[in-house]
Amino acid sequence: MLQIRVMDELLRLLKENALESPRNLAKMLNQSEDAVKARIADYERTGVIRGYQAVVNEDKLDIDRVSAVIEVKITPEREGGYDELANRIGRFPEVDSIYLMSGGFDLLIFVKGRNLKEVAFFVSDKLATIEGVVSTVTHFMLKTYKDSGVLMEAEKERERLGVTP
Amino acid sequence: MKSPIARHLIGVPRSGIRDFFEIVSARKGVISLGIGEPDFVTPWHISEAALFALERGATAYTSNLGILELREEVARYMERFYKVSYDPKTEILITVGVSEALDLAIRALIQPGDEVLYHEPCYVSYAPVVTFAHGKAVAVSTRREDDFRLTRAALEAKVSPRTKVLLLNFPTNPTGAVLPRKDCEEIAAFAIEHDLVVLTDEIYAELTYAGGHVSIASLPGMKERTIFLNGFSKTWAMTGWRIGFACAPPELTEAMMKIHQYTIMCAPTLGQKAAIEALRHGEADAEHMRKDYEKRRNYICASLEEMGIPCHLPKGAFYAFPYIGHFGLSSKDFALNLLDQENVACVPGTAFGSSGEGFIRCAYAANMPNIKEAMSRMARFVGKLRK
Numbered sequence: 001m002l003q004i005r006v007m008d009e010l011l012r013l014l015k016e017n018a019l020e021s022p023r024n025l026a027k028m029l030n031q032s033e034d035a036v037k038a039r040i041a042d043y044e045r046t047g048v049i050r051g052y053q054a055v056v057n058e059d060k061l062d063i064d065r066v067s068a069v070i071e072v073k074i075t076p077e078r079e080g081g082y083d084e085l086a087n088r089i090g091r092f093p094e095v096d097s098i099y100l101m102s103g104g105f106d107l108l109i110f111v112k113g114r115n116l117k118e119v120a121f122f123v124s125d126k127l128a129t130i131e132g133v134v135s136t137v138t139h140f141m142l143k144t145y146k147d148s149g150v151l152m153e154a155e156k157e158r159e160r161l162g163v164t165p
Numbered sequence: 166m167k168s169p170i171a172r173h174l175i176g177v178p179r180s181g182i183r184d185f186f187e188i189v190s191a192r193k194g195v196i197s198l199g200i201g202e203p204d205f206v207t208p209w210h211i212s213e214a215a216l217f218a219l220e221r222g223a224t225a226y227t228s229n230l231g232i233l234e235l236r237e238e239v240a241r242y243m244e245r246f247y248k249v250s251y252d253p254k255t256e257i258l259i260t261v262g263v264s265e266a267l268d269l270a271i272r273a274l275i276q277p278g279d280e281v282l283y284h285e286p287c288y289v290s291y292a293p294v295v296t297f298a299h300g301k302a303v304a305v306s307t308r309r310e311d312d313f314r315l316t317r318a319a320l321e322a323k324v325s326p327r328t329k330v331l332l333l334n335f336p337t338n339p340t341g342a343v344l345p346r347k348d349c350e351e352i353a354a355f356a357i358e359h360d361l362v363v364l365t366d367e368i369y370a371e372l373t374y375a376g377g378h379v380s381i382a383s384l385p386g387m388k389e390r391t392i393f394l395n396g397f398s399k400t401w402a403m404t405g406w407r408i409g410f411a412c413a414p415p416e417l418t419e420a421m422m423k424i425h426q427y428t429i430m431c432a433p434t435l436g437q438k439a440a441i442e443a444l445r446h447g448e449a450d451a452e453h454m455r456k457d458y459e460k461r462r463n464y465i466c467a468s469l470e471e472m473g474i475p476c477h478l479p480k481g482a483f484y485a486f487p488y489i490g491h492f493g494l495s496s497k498d499f500a501l502n503l504l505d506q507e508n509v510a511c512v513p514g515t516a517f518g519s520s521g522e523g524f525i526r527c528a529y530a531a532n533m534p535n536i537k538e539a540m541s542r543m544a545r546f547v548g549k550l551r552k
Contacts, residue, residue: 028460163186163199
C-alpha cells in the first residue's frame with residue numbers, strides 16, 4: 001500500500017533547487033546533515049522523488065526540436081482501464097508527459113521530436129494505430145514562457161537601495 | 166548669517182544607516198545584508214489589483230481616514246490576527262506607511278518636555294521623531310543576555326513623572342526580539358500603573374516564527390490607552406507602496422487625523438486599493454514568505470555559529486544581530502572592514518542606538534544564494550581577524 005505523505009519543507013527546497021547540498025539543507029532546516037541525507041534516501045527508495053532534472057530553456061539553444069500537445073480519445077480496456085493504454089503510450093521515448101483528463105478527451109500527451117515530420121510520423125504511424133485510440137488532435141507549441149514554475153525570461157535586476165533602515 | 170535651522174533639530178544626527186548607505190553605494194559588487202525590506206516583489210495578485218484599479222480610474226483623493234472598504238478590511242484583520250476590535254468609522258486611520266503614523270501619534274500626544282520611553286537597540290526613527298515634537302526620548306537598553314527582551318525592571322529604572330508614552334516595537338528591528346505573553350502582561354501592568362499611552366509598532370508581527378504573536382492592545386484595559394501601528398510593507402513586501410495604518414480609540418484617532426488631514430490629505434489611492442487586495446486574499450502570501458525567511462534565518466544563525474560568532478536565535482522580523490565585540494573592533498570598524506575586504510554590507514549595531522555597540526545587523530531578507538555567499542565571505546574575514 002502506498003504511504004501518503006505530506007509535502008514537507010525538505011521536498012519544497014529540493015523542488016526549488018535539487019542541487020542544494022545536504023549540508024546547506026540541514027542548516028536551513030535546523031537538522032543534522034545525516035538526518036537530511038537519510039530522508040532524501042528514503043524519498044528516493046519509496047519513489048516519492050522520481051528523479052532530478054534541469055529546467056532548460058530550449059528556445060535559447062540552437063537545436064532542431066519541436067514540441068506538441070496531443071489530445072487523445074481512447075476506449076478503455078476491459079481489464080486495466082485507461083492505465084494500460086496510457087502506460088503503453090508512455091513508453092515511447094517521444095512522449096515527455098502524459099495525463100488522464102476530465103472533459104472532451106481522455107489523455108493529454110506532451111511529445112517532442114526533431115522536426116514537424118518526426119512528430120507527424122509518431123502521431124500517424126505509432127499513436128493513432130494503437131488499438132483503443134479513437135482520435136487525436138495535435139497542437140504544435142510555438143514558444144515557452146514558463147516551464148515547471150520557472151519563467152524562461154530572466155527577470156531584470158530590481159531596483160533596491162543597498163542599505164535601508 | 167546665523168544658522169536658520171530650528172534649534173531642536175540641530176542636535177539630531179543623520180541616521181547612521183544613511184552614512185553607511187553612501188559608503189556602500191560607492192562600491193560595486195556588494196552583497197548586501199543591510200537591507201531592511203523584503204527581497205520579494207509584491208505578490209502579483211496585489212499589483213494586478215492595483216493595475217485594475219488604475220484602469221478603472223482610481224486616481225482621485227480618498228477620505229482623509231482612508232477608503233472605508235480598506236478600513237473595514239483592517240478591522241476584520243485586527244479582529245482575526247490581533248484579537249482586538251476597532252470601529253472602522255472612528256478608530257482606524259490609513260497612513261503613508263507606519264512612519265507617518267508614528268509621527269502623527271507622537272505629535273498628537275507630546276507637549277514640550279514630555280518624555281517617551283523606548284527600548285534600544287531599535288529602529289532609527291523613534292528618538293528623532295520624539296525630538297521633532299519637542300519631547301524627550303528616553304532610551305531603555307535591552308541586553309543580549311535577555312535575548313533583548315524588555316523587562317519591567319528596566320522600565321521602572323527610567324520612568325519619571327514626565328513620562329507620557331511608552332513606545333514598543335516587537336518583533337524588534339534590529340534584534341528580532343519578541344514580546345511573549347508574560348512579558349506583555351507585565352509591561353501592560355506597568356503602563357496602567359504609570360498611566361502611560363502605549364504606542365506599539367507591530368509591523369513585523371506576521372513574521373513571528375514560533376509561539377504566535379501577542380499584541381499588547383489585546384490585553385484587558387489596554388485598548389483604551391494604546392495606539393496600534395502596522396502596515397503592509399513587511400508582511401506583503403509592499404515597502405514602496407507606502408501604506409500603513411493606526412488603530413486607536415476615537416479621541417486619539419481624531420487627533421491624529423487632524424494632523425494627517427492638514428499635512429498629507431490622504432494616503433496614496435492606488436496603494437490603498439492594493440492593500441484591500443492584500444487583506445482580502447493575501448493570507449497565503451504571508452505564510453509563504455514566513456517559511457522562506459525561517460530557512461534563511463536558520464542558515465545564517467548556523468553559519469555564524471560555525472564561525473564562532475555568538476548570535477541569539479531571532480524569534481521574529483528578518484534580522485540577525487550577532488555579537489562581534491570580542492574581535493576588538495568597534496561595530497562600525499567591523500562593518501567597514503568587512504565591506505572593504507569582502508564586499509559584504511552589514512549595518513553597524515550603533516546605527517540603532519549606543520546599546521548596539523558590539524553588534525552588527527545582518528538582514529536575512531536577501532535571497533539564499535546571496536546569503537550563502539555573504540556567509541562564506543564573512544567566514545573568511547573572521548578567519549583573518551583571528552590570525
